[in-house]
Amino acid sequence: MLGRTPGRGVRNRINSQPREAVEVFCRVRPAPLSAANFEDCLTVKDERTLLLDRAGAMRSTEYTFTRVFDDASKQSEVFSSAGLPLVEELVQGRNGLLFTYGVTGSGKSFTMQGHPDNPGLLPRCLDSLFNSVGSRLAKKFVIQPDRCNGFDIHSEAEAMMERQRVELERRHGGWRQLEAEAASRIRESARVPLGELEGDAFGCAVFVSYVEIYNKLAYDLLEDFGVPGQVLRAEPTSRALREDARRNMYVSGALEVECRSGDEAFAVFLKGCARRQVAQTALNAESSRSHSVFTIRLVRGCYDCRLGEMVPDKSLLHVSQLCLVDLAGSERSLRTGNAGSRLREASNINNSLLVLKRCIEALRENQRAVSAGGANAATKIVPYRESKMTQLFKNFFDGDGSVKMVLCVNRNAEEVEETANVLKFAEMASEVQVVRSKVPQTPRWQAATPRPQVPSAPPSSSESAEDGSGGRMWQFDSILPVSPSAPDSATAAAGSSLRQSQWELWDQRARLFRAELDAAWDGGSGSGDLLEEVQRLQAAHRAEKARLEKRLRNAEMRLCKDRAAADTGKKELLSRLEGQENQLRRERADKERLRDQFKYRMDAVQKSAVRPRLRRSRSQEQLNADAAAAPTPGLVSRLRCRFSPGASGQKAPPPQPQELPPPPSNPRYRRRSRSAGQLVVDHHAKHETPSGTVLCTKVPGKRKSVTKLEVRDIRKATDYVLTHQTADGSGGLRTEVYKGSVTPTAGGGSAVRFNDVERLEQMSPTRVGISDGSWLTGGSGRKRKASGGGADGPPRTQLRPLHLTESPDDINNDEDEDNSGASLMSTDED
Numbered sequence: 001m002l003g004r005t006p007g008r009g010v011r012n013r014i015n016s017q018p019r020e021a022v023e024v025f026c027r028v029r030p031a032p033l034s035a036a037n038f039e040d041c042l043t044v045k046d047e048r049t050l051l052l053d054r055a056g057a058m059r060s061t062e063y064t065f066t067r068v069f070d071d072a073s074k075q076s077e078v079f080s081s082a083g084l085p086l087v088e089e090l091v092q093g094r095n096g097l098l099f100t101y102g103v104t105g106s107g108k109s110f111t112m113q114g115h116p117d118n119p120g121l122l123p124r125c126l127d128s129l130f131n132s133v134g135s136r137l138a139k140k141f142v143i144q145p146d147r148c149n150g151f152d153i154h155s156e157a158e159a160m161m162e163r164q165r166v167e168l169e170r171r172h173g174g175w176r177q178l179e180a181e182a183a184s185r186i187r188e189s190a191r192v193p194l195g196e197l198e199g200d201a202f203g204c205a206v207f208v209s210y211v212e213i214y215n216k217l218a219y220d221l222l223e224d225f226g227v228p229g230q231v232l233r234a235e236p237t238s239r240a241l242r243e244d245a246r247r248n249m250y251v252s253g254a255l256e257v258e259c260r261s262g263d264e265a266f267a268v269f270l271k272g273c274a275r276r277q278v279a280q281t282a283l284n285a286e287s288s289r290s291h292s293v294f295t296i297r298l299v300r301g302c303y304d305c306r307l308g309e310m311v312p313d314k315s316l317l318h319v320s321q322l323c324l325v326d327l328a329g330s331e332r333s334l335r336t337g338n339a340g341s342r343l344r345e346a347s348n349i350n351n352s353l354l355v356l357k358r359c360i361e362a363l364r365e366n367q368r369a370v371s372a373g374g375a376n377a378a379t380k381i382v383p384y385r386e387s388k389m390t391q392l393f394k395n396f397f398d399g400d401g402s403v404k405m406v407l408c409v410n411r412n413a414e415e416v417e418e419t420a421n422v423l424k425f426a427e428m429a430s431e432v433q434v435v436r437s438k439v440p441q442t443p444r445w446q447a448a449t450p451r452p453q454v455p456s457a458p459p460s461s462s463e464s465a466e467d468g469s470g471g472r473m474w475q476f477d478s479i480l481p482v483s484p485s486a487p488d489s490a491t492a493a494a495g496s497s498l499r500q501s502q503w504e505l506w507d508q509r510a511r512l513f514r515a516e517l518d519a520a521w522d523g524g525s526g527s528g529d530l531l532e533e534v535q536r537l538q539a540a541h542r543a544e545k546a547r548l549e550k551r552l553r554n555a556e557m558r559l560c561k562d563r564a565a566a567d568t569g570k571k572e573l574l575s576r577l578e579g580q581e582n583q584l585r586r587e588r589a590d591k592e593r594l595r596d597q598f599k600y601r602m603d604a605v606q607k608s609a610v611r612p613r614l615r616r617s618r619s620q621e622q623l624n625a626d627a628a629a630a631p632t633p634g635l636v637s638r639l640r641c642r643f644s645p646g647a648s649g650q651k652a653p654p655p656q657p658q659e660l661p662p663p664p665s666n667p668r669y670r671r672r673s674r675s676a677g678q679l680v681v682d683h684h685a686k687h688e689t690p691s692g693t694v695l696c697t698k699v700p701g702k703r704k705s706v707t708k709l710e711v712r713d714i715r716k717a718t719d720y721v722l723t724h725q726t727a728d729g730s731g732g733l734r735t736e737v738y739k740g741s742v743t744p745t746a747g748g749g750s751a752v753r754f755n756d757v758e759r760l761e762q763m764s765p766t767r768v769g770i771s772d773g774s775w776l777t778g779g780s781g782r783k784r785k786a787s788g789g790g791a792d793g794p795p796r797t798q799l800r801p802l803h804l805t806e807s808p809d810d811i812n813n814d815e816d817e818d819n820s821g822a823s824l825m826s827t828d829e830d
Contacts, residue, residue: 019434021431022405023430024405024426026050026063027111028071030411041416041419047067050068050409051063052419052423065430082098083098083124083128084124084128091133091197091298094320095401096401096403097322097325098121098404101327101407102329103409103418105284105287105329105410107410112326117186119187121406122324123188127190130206130265131262134261137203137205138204138310140162140258141154141159141163142159151319168549182264182266182267183263201302201305202301202302202303203303204300206259206265206299208259208294209297210268210292211254211292211295212276213352214345216352216388218238218239219237220236220237220254221271221276225268240253248395249394251392282335284329287329288328291328291349294323298320299319301316323396331346355387356387356389359382359383359384360429361428362382407423409422679704679719680717681713681714681719681742683723684705684707686707693762697721714742717750719739719740722737728763730764731764732763738757739754739756740756
């Protein structure tokens with residue numbers, strides 16, 4: 001439930017209430033005895049002033065606190081100043097908050113917990129509380145929590161059943177060992193006065209709870225408390241923060257344990273410490289990795305002396321609490337060397353402490369604004385909800401109790417910067433003032449039928465009668481009725497004589513009533529037998545109960561053994577099944593890999609066997625087609641001259657020069673204007689083989705050469721050129737140039753559409769003539785001899801390069817297939 005913004009009237013009423021400052025106590029940790037080259041940076045000037053010396057500073061910085069405890073201060077002195085006043089306010093009905101603050105390794109946990117020979121603030125608060133209210137404690141489990149931050153009153157029968165259950169549960173789980181450890185410590189003998197409650201008839205109960213805030217989540221350290229045979233969970237359940245009907249924050253679902261002594265409460269604390277997050281760092285062997293909150297709640301209600309029990313009225317209960325908080329220390333990762341989960345813990349700790357500092361600053365600025373501008377001054381929102389810790393304690397800073405802080409500092413000069421930061425925060429916190437809550441009135445109970453007020457009787461007539469047989473005491477002053485013949489105002493003059501006669505009448509009735517009770521007690525014939533029967537039934541019930549408990553324990557032990565055996569067998573079967581599955585998976589993968597390799601090799605063998613035959617057949621068909629379509633002009637003219645009529649006596653006419661065919665044209669080439677902004681991406685290998693050819697690839701326009709294509713390279717390009725080189729087995733080199741245009745896509749990218757392919761092949765003439773037949777020498781496959789002055793003249797060989805253009809559909813064909821109608825060289829005779 002979200003909190004409401006207080007109205008103007010509520011704000012004015014809060015500002016008009018008396019305030020008190022947050023009390024800050026500073027404790028200096030003693031210097032280590034075995035430290036070498038130790039340099040001190042703190043000086044205690046007096047009981048309220050501390051000096052901080054920095055290297056290179058002109059003078060020391062002075063800080064003022066409520067009290068400063070030096071190296072020689074004892075735990076009892078710190079408790080008398082900081083802890084005992086909060087215990088007194090707890091008994092009076094006010095709430096209190098006491099927390100320790102400082103850098104890591106400054107002695108916060110020692111100040112709060114101590115050790116058995118020198119207890120800290122927490123065990124001393126427990127001892128002093130029970131020393132003060134121990135005689136007023138109600139029977140156990142009569143007052144029980146309602147799980148909504150409130151309490152209910154149960155009947156004596158329900159409380160008795162609960163006591164038996166808890167006693168049975170605490171026989172297991174090492175509870176006796178914890179009680180023995182708690183009893184071996186030194187106890188605090190101080191007690192606080194009850195004040196106005198001294199003469200009141202009230203009963204009370206003490207409840208404790210222990211939670212921690214770890215990595216921005218709240219956990220209950222007593223989650224598995226009291227459960228027999230319960231194993232501690234590896235990951236405890238996180239708890240949420242709730243707001244009760246009175247708008248007090250609490251941890252939902254946190255267990256509250258009722259205690260009747262300081263040893264029992266301290267044993268509960270030790271039980272929770274076993275689950276607290278503690279780790280070793282470079283600066284501290286047992287560094288707290290979470291903020292721990294130990295809460296003591298005192299529930300006070302009315303007690304009916306006539307019936308000897310608590311009044312079953314929930315509205316008469318009053319609850320006060322004392323929160324003892326051990327904050328985790330702020331630390332720097334450079335000095336602690338934290339990494340991984342420890343670094344994450346340190347980050348969360350520093351973040352929560354930073355939020356606490358921001359809340360203190362906002363409270364101080366708001367108070368200054370109200371002091372300067374009045375109740376209507378603009379104030380800032382205090383960021384309580386940014387951290388679980390500040391959200392849990394926001395009621396205390398809003399005026400729901402006293403707030404005290406114990407600041408722990410270290411003398412080591414290596415930590416002077418961290419020490420200066422915590423001293424500044426503590427000094428700022430001492431300037432914050434919280435509303436002093438009023439001491440609540442003691443709840444009073446008025447019975448519907450008031451007890452008769454009997455005047456004080458003489459000693460002889462008001463003694464209690466004792467039954468000799470049963471040893472019972474009978475008090476008659478509270479049960480005898482008032483005589484109807486009481487003197488009125490008319491007989492007041494008689495005075496002493498009437499009073500004496502009244503007492504004699506009461507004594508006579510008392511003797512008669514005592515005689516009747518004795519006769520009823522001694523004359524009952526079946527009362528003794530009935531009592532013996534009841535005792536016999538109770539003994540049989542206890543024996544049967546013990547037998548059933550023994551059977552239950554044996555059954556639980558057998559069940560645990562069977563469950564452990566079943567778990568072990570299940571794990572073994574699962575491990576075997578997992579191993580078999582892994583083996584099958586590996587065998588299947590090996591088979592698939594072998595199948596792929598075999599298929600790849602078979603395809604390669606088939607291609608290597610088919611391609612040479614196709615190449616030779618196509619080359620032969622090419623040669624036959626060229627010879628049939630275009631015969632050699634020089635050979636035809638010589639045959640005509642040799643076999644034509646009259647050729648023997650006439651001189652052959654000179655051969656006519658033959659016109660060369662027109663040069664080939666490329667319809668795919670489009671000439672662009674230089675102002676079109678053409679940008680061509682030339683994509684080639686990083687180590688390109690030099691060809692040394694006369695014909696070279698020329699990329700038109702502006703060129704950008706890349707060896708590894710990226711998306712950004714073709715974002716502004718207009719054309720794309722890919723150069724690919726391959727070598728055959730005969731030493732030849734083939735260069736292929738794939739050309740395409742770059743077009744933008746609807747999704748914001750770019751697409752390359754290939755529209756042209758150029759091939760430039762280099763090979764040895766001897767190898768070409770033998771293998772492919774691409775060189776024609778006189779139509780017979782060998783070179784012709786050069787004639788010195790024949791009619792035809794010496795033959796001339798002309799090389800004509802191939803400019804082969806293919807459509808994008810032809811690119812998908814076999815790369816080794818040649819296009820028909822293309823030749824690399826042709827011979828012409830003049």
